[in-house]
Amino acid sequence: MLKENFAQTGALLKINLRRDWVKLLTWFLILVGLLVGYAYKIGTLFSGEKAMATLVATLRTPAMIAIMGYIPDQPAITEAIIYSSEMVVFMSLFAGLASLLISVGATRGAEEEGLVELLRAKAVGQQAFIAAAWLENLLLNGLLFLTTGVGLQFAAMTGANAAGNWLLAALIAGSGLVFGSIGILAAQLTREGRTATSYSLAALGLAYLLRMVIDVRNHQYNWWSLLGWPEQAGVYYHNNWWPVVWQLLAIVVVLVAAMVLNAQRDLNGGLIAVRAGKTTSRFLRGPLTALIKTDQRSFWAWLIGAVVIGMMYGSIFNHISAIIAANPLMQQIVSAGRQQQAVTQLILNFMTLLSVVMAVLGTIRGQMLANHLYLDARQGYLELYFARPVSRLRVFSSYLGWAILNAWLVLAAGILGLYLGSAAVMKQPLALKYFIRIFSGYFGPVAVLVIFSALLLTWAPRWRQLGLVYTGIGFGIMYFHSLLKLPTWVMELVPYGWVRQVPVKTVSGATILSMIVISLVGLGLAYWGYRQRDQNFN
Amino acid sequence: MAATEVLTVNHLQKKFGKFTALREINLTLHAGEVLGFIGPNGAGKSTTIRTILGMLRPTAGTVQVFGQDAWRDAVTIHRRLAYVPGDVYLWPNFTGGQTIDLLLKMSGQQHNAKTDDLIQKFALDPSKKNQTYSKGNRQKIALIAALSSDVEVYIFDEPTSGLDPLNEIVFQQEISRLKAAGKAILLSSHILSEVEKTCDTIAIIREGRIIEAGQLTELQHLTRINVTVTTDQDLTALSKLPGVHQFQQHQPAGQYNFAVDSDALQTVLQTLAAQKLTSIQIAPPTLEDLFLRYYDQGRSAEVTTHA
Ligand SMILES: Nc1ncnc2c1ncn2[C@@H]1O[C@H](COP(=O)(O)OP(=O)(O)OP(=O)(O)O)[C@@H](O)[C@H]1O
Ligand SMILES: [Mg+2]
Numbered sequence: 001m002l003k004e005n006f007a008q009t010g011a012l013l014k015i016n017l018r019r020d021w022v023k024l025l026t027w028f029l030i031l032v033g034l035l036v037g038y039a040y041k042i043g044t045l046f047s048g049e050k051a052m053a054t055l056v057a058t059l060r061t062p063a064m065i066a067i068m069g070y071i072p073d074q075p076a077i078t079e080a081i082i083y084s085s086e087m088v089v090f091m092s093l094f095a096g097l098a099s100l101l102i103s104v105g106a107t108r109g110a111e112e113e114g115l116v117e118l119l120r121a122k123a124v125g126q127q128a129f130i131a132a133a134w135l136e137n138l139l140l141n142g143l144l145f146l147t148t149g150v151g152l153q154f155a156a157m158t159g160a161n162a163a164g165n166w167l168l169a170a171l172i173a174g175s176g177l178v179f180g181s182i183g184i185l186a187a188q189l190t191r192e193g194r195t196a197t198s199y200s201l202a203a204l205g206l207a208y209l210l211r212m213v214i215d216v217r218n219h220q221y222n223w224w225s226l227l228g229w230p231e232q233a234g235v236y237y238h239n240n241w242w243p244v245v246w247q248l249l250a251i252v253v254v255l256v257a258a259m260v261l262n263a264q265r266d267l268n269g270g271l272i273a274v275r276a277g278k279t280t281s282r283f284l285r286g287p288l289t290a291l292i293k294t295d296q297r298s299f300w301a302w303l304i305g306a307v308v309i310g311m312m313y314g315s316i317f318n319h320i321s322a323i324i325a326a327n328p329l330m331q332q333i334v335s336a337g338r339q340q341q342a343v344t345q346l347i348l349n350f351m352t353l354l355s356v357v358m359a360v361l362g363t364i365r366g367q368m369l370a371n372h373l374y375l376d377a378r379q380g381y382l383e384l385y386f387a388r389p390v391s392r393l394r395v396f397s398s399y400l401g402w403a404i405l406n407a408w409l410v411l412a413a414g415i416l417g418l419y420l421g422s423a424a425v426m427k428q429p430l431a432l433k434y435f436i437r438i439f440s441g442y443f444g445p446v447a448v449l450v451i452f453s454a455l456l457l458t459w460a461p462r463w464r465q466l467g468l469v470y471t472g473i474g475f476g477i478m479y480f481h482s483l484l485k486l487p488t489w490v491m492e493l494v495p496y497g498w499v500r501q502v503p504v505k506t507v508s509g510a511t512i513l514s515m516i517v518i519s520l521v522g523l524g525l526a527y528w529g530y531r532q533r534d535q536n537f538n
Numbered sequence: 539m540a541a542t543e544v545l546t547v548n549h550l551q552k553k554f555g556k557f558t559a560l561r562e563i564n565l566t567l568h569a570g571e572v573l574g575f576i577g578p579n580g581a582g583k584s585t586t587i588r589t590i591l592g593m594l595r596p597t598a599g600t601v602q603v604f605g606q607d608a609w610r611d612a613v614t615i616h617r618r619l620a621y622v623p624g625d626v627y628l629w630p631n632f633t634g635g636q637t638i639d640l641l642l643k644m645s646g647q648q649h650n651a652k653t654d655d656l657i658q659k660f661a662l663d664p665s666k667k668n669q670t671y672s673k674g675n676r677q678k679i680a681l682i683a684a685l686s687s688d689v690e691v692y693i694f695d696e697p698t699s700g701l702d703p704l705n706e707i708v709f710q711q712e713i714s715r716l717k718a719a720g721k722a723i724l725l726s727s728h729i730l731s732e733v734e735k736t737c738d739t740i741a742i743i744r745e746g747r748i749i750e751a752g753q754l755t756e757l758q759h760l761t762r763i764n765v766t767v768t769t770d771q772d773l774t775a776l777s778k779l780p781g782v783h784q785f786q787q788h789q790p791a792g793q794y795n796f797a798v799d800s801d802a803l804q805t806v807l808q809t810l811a812a813q814k815l816t817s818i819q820i821a822p823p824t825l826e827d828l829f830l831r832y833y834d835q836g837r838s839a840e841v842t843t844h845a
Contacts, residue, residue, distance in 0.1 A: 192630070276665040279635025285643050294629050380627030384680070386593050387621035387693075388644045391613045535593035 007125035012132035016106050017139075023105075024140055027098040031144055035091055035172070036151030042083050043157065045485065055082065058482070062320045063350035066212045066313070067479070070219040070231050078159020084168055084235035086483070092175035092230045093208055095144065099137050099180030100200040106133035107184055108193035127259050130184055134255065137180035145173035164236035167244070171230040174247035178226055179204055181254040188261035198301060205305070209312040216316040226250070287385055288398035295369070299406065302365050306410045309361065310417020311424075313354050318425040320347055340428065348434060348504045351418075355503065356478040356496055358414030359442040360471060366407025366450035367467045373399040374457050374464060377536050386535050396530050400454055400523070407446045415439055434503040441502030444515030445495035449474070451522040458529030461537045470494070541568035544691050544722045545590065550599035552585055552746075559585045561746040563599070567722050569690070572713065574737030574754075575726040576829060582746045583726040584624055587695050590724075591621060603691070617646060620684035624695040624726075626676040628668035634679050635664030641683035653686040659708045674700035685712050692716060693724045698732060710736055730826050742829070762797040762827060766819040767810065769794070779806060792816075 017024070046055050058064055059071045059082065069089035072081065107129055125131075152165035179200065186199040203226075211225035222228025229243040283289055292299075320343075373396070376382050385395055415435050423429040453467030474494030481491055491497030498515070499507045545567035552560040560582045567573050575583055588594045590601055592612030601608035603615045628637050638657075639649050657664055660678045668676070677700045684692060698706045706729075713736045716723060727733050733740060734754070741751040750757060762783065767773070770792050777785035781802025786795040798806050810818070 275667070276663075277633040277636075277667060279633055279664040280639060280649075281632075281636040284632070284636055284640040286640075287644075290629055290632075290640060294631060296631075380623070380625060381629060383588075383593065383623050383627070384641060385644065386612070387591050387616060387619070387623070388641070389613045389616040389646060390644055532595070534595055535588075 005125040005127040006131050007128060009125065009128040009131040009135070012124065012128055013135050016132055016136050020102060020105065020136065023102065024136070027102075028140060028143060031091065031095060031098065031172075032147050032151065034094070035087065035148045036155060038087065039083060039152055039155035039157055042079055046079075046082075052077075052082075055483070059085065062216050062316060063353070066216050066316055067353065069211070070215045070222070072234065072237055074237065078157075078236070080157040080159035080161075080164060080236040083157055084164065088168060088171060088230045088233075088235060089208075089211065089227055091172045092227055093204065095141065095172050095176030096179030096204050096227075097201075099141065099176040100183030100186075100204065101197065102140065103133050103137060103180045103183030104187050104193055104196045104200060106136055107187040108190075108196045127262060130255070130258055130262055133184055134181065137177055141173040141176040141180070144176065145169045148172065159236060161236065161239070163239045167233055167239055167241060168235045170244050171233055171235070171247070174244055175227065175230060178247050178250050178254070181251050181258065185254050185258040185261070188258050188265060195297070198298065202301075202305065205309065209309060213312055213316060216319050286398070287390060287395050288402065291372070291398055291402055295402070302361075302406070302410050303413045306358070306361050306413035307417035307420075310358065310414040310419075311421035312417075313357070314418040314421020314423075315425050317347055317422040317430075318427070320350060344430065345504075347430065351434065351438070351503055352500065353479060354418060355438045355442055356475060358411055358418070358438065359446050359496060360475045361414055362407040362409075362411030362442075362446045363449045363471045364468065365410045366403045366446065367453040367471065369403035369406055370400060370450055370453045370457065370467075371464060373454070373530075374461055374537055382535060392531055393527065396527050400450075400526070403454075404447050404450050407450050408443055411442055411446055412439055437503040437506055440512075441499040441507040442496075444507075444512055444519070445499060447519045448495045448515055448522070451519055451526060454526040455522055455529070458526045458533060541570050543568055544604055545724065546600075546602045547586070547590065548600045548602075550586070550589060550601055551597045552582075552589055552594060553597045559746055560589070563743070563746070563748055565741055565748065565751070567691070567724055569722050570717065570720045571739060572717055572723040572725060572737045574733035574740040575724060575743065576728070576730070576733060576740060577743035581743045583743060584695055586743070587621075587693055587724070587726060590693065591616075618689050619691045619693065620645065620687045620689045621693045622677070622680045622684045622695065622697045624699065626680045628671070628676055628679060630667070630669040632668050633665055634662060634668065634671065634675070637668060637679055638664065638683045641680070642687060645683075645687050645689075647687040650686060653682060656682045656686055656712075660705055672700070674702065674705070677701060678705065681709065685716075689721075691722045691724070695726045696728065697725070698727070698729060706732070730824070730829055734824070762799055763803055764797055764821040765795075765806070766821075767794050768792060768816040769813055770816070771813050773813065776806065776809060779809065782806060
């Protein structure tokens, strides 16, 4: 019986690997590259006592703790400890992201393509797809564990020890597997792959934000978050292996839940049955309204998600000001009257980073919507439009208009959340004008990036995912530029870099104007490309 | 022909990268004509239709509908045209009724009495969500939207591949109605009886080439006639005659079965007239014979002897 359920898992795994190997290899190289590369570089990046001391001081600010994670207070801070406090949360986040995307693709994605139906009719076990997806994850994370462990051994950072090296590798691979398993679970809950991705991404994001809020207040409690666990290990100073055990337990629990659900649901079905509905709709009248209606759920999910993320970031602002106010050095240098101003300045500096987060959220939403122009064509939905008197221009502007509008809405929702969160906790709330500044600074870069995606789509659809990659790179550059001491020109390689001073400074009219021009030209070119193309994007 | 040409395809060629899907396509369709478009899987039927609809850009050649360029003037053309794709993909979470109305609105048409009539005839439950419909029911939605629009040209790409026999009859009735109303219809299909019943002209496509086109009655001359005779005399000499194929003799009853090229029928009948026959049956060629003959070309050499 047990054997039957898992029949053909090996064959499926082979199919998965053949299909996913590029994805797997890319993620593997990115993850290992960052982990091992940074371990080698950290000594040269921050050589000398002074550079080290400034770095530690920066890392101890609540803003940095919020972003990177907790750094221990003990006096003997070594290169290795800095490395682990900077990397352990973030790389866990990345490993989790990679794994869950792969899981959903290997389970729901395959089912949507009809592959499961085809194979299940052969002698493939009911649970074999779950098992194969999980093994694919195990392979990625297992290799990640081994390579990172060995790499760290060779990098030999000062203050590193073998136990710490392997523990760090295990924690990150463990996080990958935990979220990979969550991805498999989410795929059992819903009917569409897209929704499964959203659910598991929400779980990942929530874990990160929860950890942030707890770390800033009292890091002892961060075991409430899956991404707090790696921090609990105290890599290189406590070397506590218990979090790895918790991770293993979590994986087992999540997987068992997924298998129980899988055993109960129908093929191609979710747990919730689809109900009948009204036979008419006043709202539906063309491509735009059809898109809005199909997108309805994501629309609200993204808006609410952005507000929540903004609020969580905003809710830690009072800690930033409280800690600065309590700092004796601060009290000595700055007169009481100017203290408030100094606090505001510091928070605004922190907000330059948070603005990027909101902008990235908006951009991703917009780029994913823009990609629907391609996906819906491939799915065959657009064939029904183009057989009717519906022009290319109308379809193009419906999809792109909705994409850009939503990118802006999500950006605005994130900023609104930030405002609400900070206003709720701060004694002297920040002026609204700073928040408006963020929007007026970032609406340009966000639009430029969405249009960049549209250009890829219409001129080189094979490379359409590069838009998201570019956004990811932009995020990395902007988020870590101070830690990596990146020169200005590197920042200006991404549109976010053009407005990097926001909201400390306003963005100049000339910058806004040039972004508008770039956007319009980009839109024109994208439409031109779209006009030339076969409708199904061969 | 007196009727106006509504569709003209001239030397159409279409490449997907290096792969040539269409090599040489020539087609014409007149008002009031039903053109059956048949050919094996992957021959290029859907590709041709999508090019006519301006969804694919021709690599070479011209496609004109109502005298306008199919690619450039797609929007104007489509105001006077309705289409049902072979695979119907519908937006999830819309109900069938909503989808039909949306499709009609986009064509500049209204939900009308005919729509309700068709929903009833096809026995469709319009309150279900699209993702819960079966293949046949999804096809019905596209069919209802197309058949209840009042346009000049109707294009169907294997419209009945998912329909049960009862619904297929409804579809055929609708085609007759449109034909009577003087509409032009392009119908791609694998179901030969359907084409035979509904079409005036057919075009056969193979490997991206139109290999035969014309009136159904004209084409029947090109094919073989099945003859069955019962006699107590020996007819084996017949098998030597030119134009006689698949000669079979069923021993006990003295029954013979063979196929004759239509141009050789005359001589064969003269030979037969000299014999004493108990019974003779001459069956006109079915489209099936025609179809098999063209489909099989290249697969079996035996059939190609006919020049
Ligand atoms: N987008 C595309 N890219 C590459 N090749 C394609 C594409 N679309 C169709 N083809 C190829 O063109 C050929 C013709 O395909 P088409 O869909 O027109 O066949 P068909 O006659 O409609 O077949 P069927 O009876 O199975 O529907 C096939 O070999 C197909 O593989
Ligand atoms: Mg086809």
